[in-house]
Amino acid sequence: MEKGEGDVPDEVEFERVPETDQSFENALAKARDGERLSVDDAIELLTTGTDEEGIDRQRKERVLEAADRRRAEIVGEEVTFVANLNNNVTTACNVGCKFCNFKDAAQRFETEYDGENPGFTKTPAESREIVADAAEMGVYEVCSVSGLHPAFALDDEHREILEAAENPKEVNYRPPADYETSPGTYVDQIAAMSVGGVHVHSMTPEEAYHAKRGTDWSYEEVFRRLKDAGLDSVPGTAAEILVEEVRDVICPGKIGTEEWMDAMEAAANVGLDLTSTIMYGHVENEAHRALHLQRIRELQDRTGAITEFVPLSFIHQNTPLYEQGLVEGGASRDEDELMVAVGRLFLDNVDHIQSSWVKYGDEHGLKLLNCGADDFMGTILSEEITKRAGGDYGEVRTFEQYVEMITSIGRVPVERSTDYRQRRRIDPDDPPFGPELGPRADGTPLFERESADDAAAIDADD
Secondary structure (H helix, E strand, C coil): CCCCCCCCCCCCCCCCCCCCCCCHHHHHHHHHHCCCCCHHHHHHHHHCCCCCCCCCHHHHHHHHHHHHHHHHHHHCCEEEEECEEECCCECEECCCCCCCCCCEEHHHHECCCCCCCCCCECCHHHHHHHHHHHHHHCCCEEEECCCCCCCCECCHHHHHHHHCCCCHHHHCCCCHHHECCCCCEHHHHHHHHCCCCCEEEECCHHHHHHCCCCCCCCHHHHHHHHHHHCCCEECCCCCCCCCHHHHHHHCCCCCCHHHHHHHHHHHHHCCCEEEEEEEECCCCCHHHHHHHHHHHHHHHHHHCCEEEEEEEECCCCCCHHHHCCCCCCCCCHHHHHHHHHHHHHHCCCCCEEECCHHHHHHHHHHHHCCCCCCEEEECCCCCHHHHHCCCCCCCCCCHHHHHHHHHHCCCEEEEECCCCCCEEECCCCCCCCCCCCCCCCCCCCCCHHHHHHHHHHHHHHC
16 A cells, blocks of 8 residues: 555554455445455455555545445434533653653652643542532533553552552552642542532543552452442543554553453443544554454444444644654544444444544544544543644534534434433524533533623623
């Protein structure tokens, strides 16, 4: 295949390459007929045929058409979104993933450090205040994904074990007293965010690993304690690409594929819903993307707990992969469209495919809703990770914006719960539009109260 923006430099060689004995036409026929696709089928569709170099635009459109038709058959014309808040607790992390610019070296947060620190750590009390305010605005969900702060422990029992470790460095632990701000424990943070009935979506497999380091606890034990504290569902991030030869390049300090799978299955076993993701467009190729899809489908076959699949296009600016010359850019728009479409066709056991306006922007994000996607993410209110990596898009979408965008492509706007079990079709001719599903929502627009407060403050100043 011809070298594109997201291709691997010559010095990175992989055993897995996008070559098959299958044909594009056979793969597309299987997809159209609703047959379960193989990895080779997915490679053919992602490449638009391994017998030719580059993406064939005419073939691509046929894949997109098949995926859009499958979307209509499975979920109809609704486009869903959720009223949610991002509350990432800390940027402190020392894992060193090369695709990430969200983290800040954990030593910058230490009390004795006298240099500049652009990052943040929130106490449980601060998290509670943030989520409580959002709940009053009508938010349904809080999503929280954070760096692996060395002072983080699962709970008080875990902290006692870490404090007693002969070599705390081996278990990546330093006591809270060494830092300007303590993040508390994971249980403290989950309990703090579980306020006012808000759905707590948090604790990736990587965070769960951090929450059991230095112990012989199972992932089930970890997720059971978190569930008791108020955790409602688990984000399938930290997956990146679930193929070891790629992980060895982009995140060698992170948990491996099998450990990620074990953690996700354990979360499902204790009754937690899951989401799933792929982060593509860096050093990987189409064979790796297809193998990743196979892993997600296998996990869903075993658990049935995955509510959605979220393709995440790599944002390259300000990341070590880009700064070290391992990538020259991210995925092309053609690759984005094919990733969403093949996700829809391959994952025959996952109903919902998300288009992320944070990654793609509004215009491209809307296009992906015609490539097999049916969900348009959430209101967010804050999104630090992509912004710190150099992303260009904003931090919030209102219900009014959602209704305008979704109806502009002839689809039906629907407010949903995190698990998709609650859904509310919105009449675009009957404003205001919500939210209404949040535990304290009453249909008032998210920012109406804030605007009223600002106006009162101005009047008071005058």
